[in-house]
Amino acid sequence: MSNTQNNKKITAKGRETKDKIFRTAVELFSKNGFYGVSIRDITSAINIKESSLYHHYLSKEDLINDIYFYFAENIDATRLTDAQIDSILAEHDGHSLLQKCLQEFRGVMEQPLMAMAWRIISMQQYRDDKAFEILSIDFHRMRIKYYENIFRTLVKRRIIKALDPKLLAFEYFYTLIGMLTEYNVLKFLKRKTQVMENLMNEHIEFFWNKIKNS
Amino acid sequence: MSNTQNNKKITAKGRETKDKIFRTAVELFSKNGFYGVSIRDITSAINIKESSLYHHYLSKEDLINDIYFYFAENIDATRLTDAQIDSILAEHDGHSLLQKCLQEFRGVMEQPLMAMAWRIISMQQYRDDKAFEILSIDFHRMRIKYYENIFRTLVKRRIIKALDPKLLAFEYFYTLIGMLTEYNVLKFLKRKTQVMENLMNEHIEFFWNKIKNS
DNA sequence: GTCTATAGGAGGATAGAC
DNA sequence: GTCTATCCTCCTATAGAC
Known part of the structure; x- marks a missing residue:
């Protein structure tokens, strides 16, 4: 603060x-x-x-700066704990886990203050090193590490194919964040977002089908 | 103008x-x-x-507005013609085609004026409807249609699996554009971009391996 | 902790001479 | 087509009374 x-x-x-x-x-x-x-x-x-x-x-x-701080501080709240991941995998499949993750993520990122703070930082990333740092490190990199961890678990348990978890995380996340960014801009412009919502779900579907062990 | x-x-x-x-x-x-x-x-x-x-x-x-116009006008230059696509496919495989596409694309987008104009529009998309329109329609949507077309050709010739070309295009493009955006910001900050370059190539590699008909 | 008053500068834009 | 001179608005920030 x-x-x-x-x-x-x-x-x-x-x-x-x-x-x-x-x-x-x-x-x-x-x-x-x-x-x-x-x-x-x-x-x-x-x-x-x-x-x-x-x-x-x-x-x-x-x-x-106070707004940046608020964003960085709350971004952590979007993560499922290892225990939660375990319990989801015990009852459902990896596909559900990915869906659950997105749900959790969107739940936090679409809280009004967070959505607005995200937008502010996105605008500022071009002019303010601090904003870029938070966006690329605290947000993107950390988030990718988080997914890397999830994919590593899925590989270990042979739920998905033996692919590089880091690469999977990059692939998975960048697509999602691209769509989510456009989704958010549309929401601010009060336009229809259904197309983007469908795309995000299709993305998970598509991605899952490409990596699952069948 | x-x-x-x-x-x-x-x-x-x-x-x-x-x-x-x-x-x-x-x-x-x-x-x-x-x-x-x-x-x-x-x-x-x-x-x-x-x-x-x-x-x-x-x-x-x-x-x-003149800058927006310049960007929108030149963005079209990043496309391989159908004839070029045919000739590449005659001599090489689909993987090479994707690489060639990225090369062509980067060749235009990294010309100094275009790179700067892209950055300006990216900044302005949050404040100026015109900028958002150009970015999301003239750029993203058109580009996705272009890739959709390429993937449709690849599917038709059974070079890749029989997947929905539109979905493939979205998957492929959003990842690329996310990485390219970060790549460009890094370049402006005069930081190292090697990591992002490798990622882009790995993305093509990864994507190709997931869709090729083997 | 909030107010009035004001400093002091930078901004976009225009009129009219040359 | 470029200049000098100028307008007027809006900005961040501070001093000091209550």
């Missing part, structure tokens, strides 16, 4: 205001981009003065 | 200046984003005055 308040007593009212600022910033940044939103836009939306914002955040940059 | 000059005689000097403006804008926008670059930044980089720019472009928006 931002260090603005390191030497200040934090009151309930203060926390509430800071929270309002945060949520409003996420909303506006995700809609109009970091550079398309002014401090005035944010403060006037919640009826405080610009100067009040600077009591809670050092700068506009401090504010967006 | 922009309509600024509809009723004006275009001299060689004018064309040259407009071209300088265009190329400088592409360079700066791709580095610092549309909102991170001012008209002043562009004109001072080529030693003309702001007012001179407005002789060639109606507005900053007119300028970026």
Whole structure:
């Protein structure tokens, strides 16, 4: 979190205001981009003065860093634990596991604040090294490692063919993330997303049929 | 192109200046984003005055629209013709065809102006409907149709298994574009891209092995 | 913790001379 | 086709009263 308040007593009212600022910033940044939103836009939306914002955040940059932090912190929540994976495999097949994974993932990524934060970081990745870092390392790389782990388990148990788990993870994830990105942009534009939803399910289906041990 | 000059005689000097403006804008926008670059930044980089720019472009928006247009126009050049496809298949196998396709594609997309324009449109897709439209329709959808066509040919000639060409195209393309996007960001940050290059080749290899008729 | 007031600069764009 | 000069708006951020 931002260090603005390191030497200040934090009151309930203060926390509430800071929270309002945060949520409003996420909303506006995700809609109009970091550079398309002014401090005035944010403060006037919640009826405080610009100067009040600077009591809670050092700068506009401090504010967006807080959003990055929020995203990075919550991205971890999208993972099934080893125990959960085991219990799914005990009752269902690998195909169900992949579906369950996507469900879990989408459950977190489509929470409004996370979806907006994701969008903000995606926009910022081109201008802000910190955003690119979080997106490519904390998000993509970690996520690929997670899938690698899952595929390794599936190979070990001979549920799927003896393919390189790392390569499988890359193949599987990049397709999914490409589709999910387009899906999210469509959702923001309030257009139909059914095509993309179907594609994602077909992707899992297709991928599964290519790798399963039959 | 922009309509600024509809009723004006275009001299060689004018064309040259407009071209300088265009190329400088592409360079700066791709580095610092549309909102991170001012008209002043562009004109001072080529030693003309702001007012001179407005002789060639109606507005900053007119300028970026010209860049969109440039991208959309040149994206078509990345396609192998049916004749070229035939001749490749006559001498080599489907695997070579996929490699050749990627080569052709990268050859166009990595030309400096195109790479920068692509980056600009990618950034703008979140803020500008026109950019999203070009990226998702003119680029992604058309490209997928192109691959669909190739896979259909391969299926017809029994070079690959009898799978749905459209699905194959989606699978193939989304992975590639995800990797290529990350590859391009890395290149802009002047970081190592070898990992991504290897991944792209492994992707083709992996995909090919999954679909070929053996 | 929030306010009023204001500093101080950068932005897009235009009028009109040459 | 390019210049000088200028307009006016919007921006981030701060000082200091309450």
